[in-house]
Amino acid sequence: MRRRRIAAAVVALSLLAGGIADATVLLLQDPRTGETLGVERVGEGDRFAIHYVHSFDKTPIREVYEVRGATIVQIREEYRYHAIGLEYTEGNQTREGNFTVLRMERRFDAFTVRVARYTNQTLVLDGERRPLPAYTDRWNSIRFSVRRVSYLDYLRLRLETHL
Numbered sequence: 001m002r003r004r005r006i007a008a009a010v011v012a013l014s015l016l017a018g019g020i021a022d023a024t025v026l027l028l029q030d031p032r033t034g035e036t037l038g039v040e041r042v043g044e045g046d047r048f049a050i051h052y053v054h055s056f057d058k059t060p061i062r063e064v065y066e067v068r069g070a071t072i073v074q075i076r077e078e079y080r081y082h083a084i085g086l087e088y089t090e091g092n093q094t095r096e097g098n099f100t101v102l103r104m105e106r107r108f109d110a111f112t113v114r115v116a117r118y119t120n121q122t123l124v125l126d127g128e129r130r131p132l133p134a135y136t137d138r139w140n141s142i143r144f145s146v147r148r149v150s151y152l153d154y155l156r157l158r159l160e161t162h163l
Helices: 002-016 151-162
Strands: 022-029 036-041 047-053 060-068 071-079 093-096 099-108 110-114 122-125 128-131 141-150
Touching (some): 071 141
Antiparallel strands (some): 022 141, 071 099
């Protein structure tokens, strides 16, 4: 009953406020079923990161992404020590504090991350940390993409994934 009232109020307010306006969102989905696991509002040039601990070397890694239109661009990979599976190049890397920073321009329409059991994966967006296991069970995957949706669809997705 409560959900229906909230949904009705959201729809009414959206229609009054011109609910057909667009919103750009970071969409987190189950790649097998297409189920929406999470949705976060983002804008052009916004950055988000995925922090985790390397499964073998047990060192922290931070992957930084930027929203550009409907594309996600990985712009940095930061790590304390180079480990198996990390990018390596002689150029475009600097040392900042305790981290090596590799600058890159890797473009994705979407990318998928498997939620591992022991790597403490976290989505960092607007300074907030959201553990990936809060979106799905460990060993499942999350597909990240950027979409332009109507504001009404954004509100519907928020209600579905955050209640």
